[in-house]
Amino acid sequence: MNILVINCGSSSLKYQLIDMKTEEALATGLVERIGIEGSILTQKANGEKYIVEEAMKDHQDAIKLVLAALVDKDHGVIKSMDEIEAVGHRVVHGGEKYAASVVIDEDVMKQLEECAKLAPLHNPPNIIGINACKALMPNTPMVGVFDTAFHQTMPEKAYLYALPYELYKDHHIRKYGFHGTSHKYVSMKAAEAMGKDIKELKIVNCHLGNGASVSAVKNGESVDTSMGFTPLQGLVMGTRTGDMDPAVVTYLIKELGYSASEVDDILNKKSGVLGVSGVSSDFRDVEDAAWNKKEHRSNIALDMFVYRVKQYIGSYAAIMGGVDAIVFTAGVGENSVEMRESILEGFDFLGVDFDKDKNKVRGKFAEITKEGSKVKAFVIPTNEELMIAKDTLALV
Numbered sequence: 001m002n003i004l005v006i007n008c009g010s011s012s013l014k015y016q017l018i019d020m021k022t023e024e025a026l027a028t029g030l031v032e033r034i035g036i037e038g039s040i041l042t043q044k045a046n047g048e049k050y051i052v053e054e055a056m057k058d059h060q061d062a063i064k065l066v067l068a069a070l071v072d073k074d075h076g077v078i079k080s081m082d083e084i085e086a087v088g089h090r091v092v093h094g095g096e097k098y099a100a101s102v103v104i105d106e107d108v109m110k111q112l113e114e115c116a117k118l119a120p121l122h123n124p125p126n127i128i129g130i131n132a133c134k135a136l137m138p139n140t141p142m143v144g145v146f147d148t149a150f151h152q153t154m155p156e157k158a159y160l161y162a163l164p165y166e167l168y169k170d171h172h173i174r175k176y177g178f179h180g181t182s183h184k185y186v187s188m189k190a191a192e193a194m195g196k197d198i199k200e201l202k203i204v205n206c207h208l209g210n211g212a213s214v215s216a217v218k219n220g221e222s223v224d225t226s227m228g229f230t231p232l233q234g235l236v237m238g239t240r241t242g243d244m245d246p247a248v249v250t251y252l253i254k255e256l257g258y259s260a261s262e263v264d265d266i267l268n269k270k271s272g273v274l275g276v277s278g279v280s281s282d283f284r285d286v287e288d289a290a291w292n293k294k295e296h297r298s299n300i301a302l303d304m305f306v307y308r309v310k311q312y313i314g315s316y317a318a319i320m321g322g323v324d325a326i327v328f329t330a331g332v333g334e335n336s337v338e339m340r341e342s343i344l345e346g347f348d349f350l351g352v353d354f355d356k357d358k359n360k361v362r363g364k365f366a367e368i369t370k371e372g373s374k375v376k377a378f379v380i381p382t383n384e385e386l387m388i389a390k391d392t393l394a395l396v
């Protein structure tokens with residue numbers, strides 16, 4: 001039984017065809033430059049790369065080529081589209097309506113359009129992708145899996161901003177949180193690794209990638225997370241500021257003459273590790289500049305990143321009344337030995353008995369605390385696609 005997982009961006013599309021018996025991806029692919037000159041599809045399957053360079057004017061064209069690549073006589077992995085049981089779509093924003101994945105019908109499509117207001121950059125391409133798939137596979141069930149859903153269990157005191165209440169009631173301005181599929185997946189894996197019921201655990205997940213967020217998962221439910229109304233809140237990220245005094249925004253507009261969209265651009269695309277270091281948003285480049293070239297701004301950018309992650313771990317331990325496990329995932333969390341070491345340094349007061357040697361791993365599961373450590377720490381590679389496929393299978 002195979003599930004196709006689709007993750008649509010504005011001009012790109014990632015996909016995986018997953019065999020649910022083995023939970024392995026039969027094929028993974030990326031389509032880039034949809035609607036732009038130079039459209040290209042790259043599929044990896046059976047240890048080989050298959051590249052299709054063909055004009056794609058829209059997402060429907062792109063999905064047509066994805067399906068053709070999957071059933072291709074020489075490079076494909078299935079004989080016909082009938083071998084695709086269902087399609088799972090990653091949808092960024094489910095608003096307050098969706099606390100779980102859902103089979104997509106007309107009603108759901110209407111709700112998704114509503115939520116698009118809350119995520120104008122992300123939801124519209126997700127909707128376009130769903131419509132394109134529906135047009136090409138009218139009889140295949142489709143499921144929406146939301147980045148926000150896992151965090152819908154947060155209590156009011158965590159998700160409300162201390163703004164006039166009407167802004168929440170009338171305009172839905174509140175913390176939603178993102179990366180939910182990843183936070184859910186790695187907390188389940190952590191519980192599994194500890195041989196314990198997730199309902200008895202307090203876990204802090206650090207999803208540290210280009211976009212980054214920390215979540216507090218108590219008894220299997222998200223009780224707080226660092227991203228907010230949008231993915232801008234929280235940690236220092238590749239190009240995003242994360243937390244700061246909101247008065248900076250009005251100062252930039254009123255005193256320095258920036259427009260609202262210029263401020264948006266500064267906070268989302270020109271800040272974070274890139275903005276402080278002036279080098280790159282890629283942690284590998286910034287680490288190189290900091291440690292090998294001894295550049296102060298890169299050093300301070302990494303220090304700020306680590307400092308903020310530490311603050312969140314500490315505060316989430318406080319609100320949960322302790323912590324049993326700290327999990328690192330995503331690009332930086334899975335691969336940067338040094339960042340993990342810096343983040344966990346000094347957490348012995350909490351009961352973390354860090355193991356420097358066990359921490360020397362990249363991109364694979366590892367327990368990085370010593371045997372008997374009161375608080376365990378893990379590296380757990382995230383697999384949002386598998387989580388989406390599992391939810392999809394469960395619903396169809």
Ligand code: AMP
Pocket residue numbers: 208209210211238281282283284285287330331332335336337362
């Ligand atoms: P993601 O958004 O999860 O794909 O993560 C992307 C980020 O992971 C980029 O900033 C990369 O620099 C970072 N990353 C990937 N590999 C490494 C590594 N070996 N050391 C440090 N950062 C890494």
